[in-house]
Amino acid sequence: MSTTTARVGLDIGGTATRIALVADTDVVDAVTISTPASHTTAVTELRTAIGSLLQRAARPITGIGVGASGPVDRDGVIRNEDTLLALTGIDLPSELGGAFGVPVVVDNDAVTAALAEYRVGAGIGAAAMLLLTLGTGVGVAVVRNGAILRGGDGLHAEAGHITVPNGPAPCYCGRATCLEQTASRSGLQRRARTVTGVSDLQALQRSATTDAAARRVLEDYGTRVGEGIIELATQYRPDRVVLGGSAATLLPDFADAMQQTVSAMTSAPVPEITGTALDDLGGAIGAALLIGPEGQS
Numbered sequence: 001m002s003t004t005t006a007r008v009g010l011d012i013g014g015t016a017t018r019i020a021l022v023a024d025t026d027v028v029d030a031v032t033i034s035t036p037a038s039h040t041t042a043v044t045e046l047r048t049a050i051g052s053l054l055q056r057a058a059r060p061i062t063g064i065g066v067g068a069s070g071p072v073d074r075d076g077v078i079r080n081e082d083t084l085l086a087l088t089g090i091d092l093p094s095e096l097g098g099a100f101g102v103p104v105v106v107d108n109d110a111v112t113a114a115l116a117e118y119r120v121g122a123g124i125g126a127a128a129m130l131l132l133t134l135g136t137g138v139g140v141a142v143v144r145n146g147a148i149l150r151g152g153d154g155l156h157a158e159a160g161h162i163t164v165p166n167g168p169a170p171c172y173c174g175r176a177t178c179l180e181q182t183a184s185r186s187g188l189q190r191r192a193r194t195v196t197g198v199s200d201l202q203a204l205q206r207s208a209t210t211d212a213a214a215r216r217v218l219e220d221y222g223t224r225v226g227e228g229i230i231e232l233a234t235q236y237r238p239d240r241v242v243l244g245g246s247a248a249t250l251l252p253d254f255a256d257a258m259q260q261t262v263s264a265m266t267s268a269p270v271p272e273i274t275g276t277a278l279d280d281l282g283g284a285i286g287a288a289l290l291i292g293p294e295g296q297s
Contacts, residue, residue, distance in 0.1 A: 005062050007291045008050055011109055011283030012068040014083040014136030014186075019049055020284035021057050025120045027281055029057050035084070042086045043095045050100065063103045063291030064096050067112030067283045069137060070158060076106035082172040083136055105290040108156040110139030111148050112286030113244050113276075118143040119289065121277035122242045130238035130271070132160075133283075134188075134225070134247035138180040142236045149236070159235075164227050179231070182224040185247035192217050205250055221247075222254030226261025234267040244276040244283075251275045 006023040012035055020030040033049050036042035054061065068087065071079045076093045078084055093104040114123070114131040123129035123143065133139035138160035142149040151157050160180045161173040169190075171178035181187050185201070193199040196214050198207060207214035229241055243251060255273075263270055276282055 005060050006057070007288040008053070008061055008064040009112070009284040009286065009288030009290075010046070010050075010064065010066045010068075011112065011281075011287055012066065012078075012084065012087065013109065013283075014069055017046070017049075018280060018284045019053055020281055020288060021053055021059075021061070022285055022288035023059075025285065025289070027285065028059075029053055030281055030284065032280075036086045039086045039088075039090070043090060043092075046092075046096065047099050050096070054100075061100070061102055063105070064100060065112065065287035065290035066092055066096075066104065066106040067109035067287040067290075068106060069139070070108040070110075070156060072106055072108050072156070074154065076104070078106070103291065107287075107290055108139065108141070109133065109283050109287075110141040110160075111156050112290065113139070113278075113283040114141035114143050114148065114242075114286065115289050116278055116282040116286030117242045117244070117276060118146070120285070121282060122274050123240060126238070126240035128236065128238040128240075130229075130232055130236055130241045132183070132225075132228070132232075132241065132243050133245035134183055134243060135185050135245035137186070138184050138228070139245070140232060142238065159232060162228070162231050164224070164231060166224070166227075179228045183221075183228045183247075185245060187224075188217075188221050188247050188250075191221070201246065201250060205253055208253055218250065218253045219257040221250075222257030222259075223261050225254065226258040229258070229262050229271075229273070230265045230267070233262075233265065233269075233271055237268045238271050239269070241271045241273045242276060243273065244278075248275050 011018040021028040036045045097104040117123040128144045140159035189199040
């Protein structure tokens with residue numbers, strides 16, 4: 001067994017959960033599983049996946065960090081009945097901490113992704129970095145002077161639910177025109193299915209090279225993401241915006257429309273906009289960074 005210690009980071013999304021073993025900021029090993037769908041087996045599924053990863057690596061760990069689609073309360077318990085019902089109400093710090101004998105910290109998945117990008121990814125050197133994760137929903141986090149910007153209660157704000165124009169459908173948050181409905185991967189897929197009959201992102205990307213309707217779907221999506229960036233930049237005034245999540249893999253296809261929209265902003269300085277430098281593992285790396293004095297929040 002290696003004597004070099006590591007930390008485990010989990011990035012629990014609406015459909016997939018990525019688990020990484022991280023030494024310092026380097027990924028030693030990683031695995032992706034389907035996010036548990038049953039409340040009764042959710043903890044067992046996570047324990048089994050973590051255990052298999054640790055068995056392969058054969059090295060001690062100092063803790064487990066978890067990033068999850070929020071809200072996440074003060075005790076690290078997920079309170080998301082809309083997109084993480086199977087894990088809602090489960091005391092993961094106690095369940096996983098008891099199973100592996102290490103401290104467990106749970107935070108919002110946008111927070112963990114932002115920590116990773118700011119420290120070792122596309123946000124290095126930014127004075128104020130805004131991260132948007134474009135996945136099943138829309139996650140938002142701001143890192144300013146090295147620290148996550150939080151509310152007065154110490155929790156992370158659910159800024160993915162700000163009101164934006166031209167929302168296609170009411171959101172579960174209660175708003176009729178919500179950023180999560182316009183800028184999420186799920187929203188893009190719904191629009192693509194309606195207009196082109198195709199919801200797979202790679203298929204949509206291929207179609208856009210010859211199909212004007214598919215191109216318009218992506219251009220419209222870029223406009224919607226841009227409108228969200230304007231609203232958030234007006235509030236937080238970042239000098240850099242980093243886009244992550246599965247829909248960000250299509251950034252080259254919607255970047256022009258997004259940039260054109262944001263460039264018209266007069267309410268705040270126009271920020272630099274870039275894609276993630278850490279691909280799918282950024283959230284898991286950031287979750288691992290929650291562990292220890294240099295990362296725990």
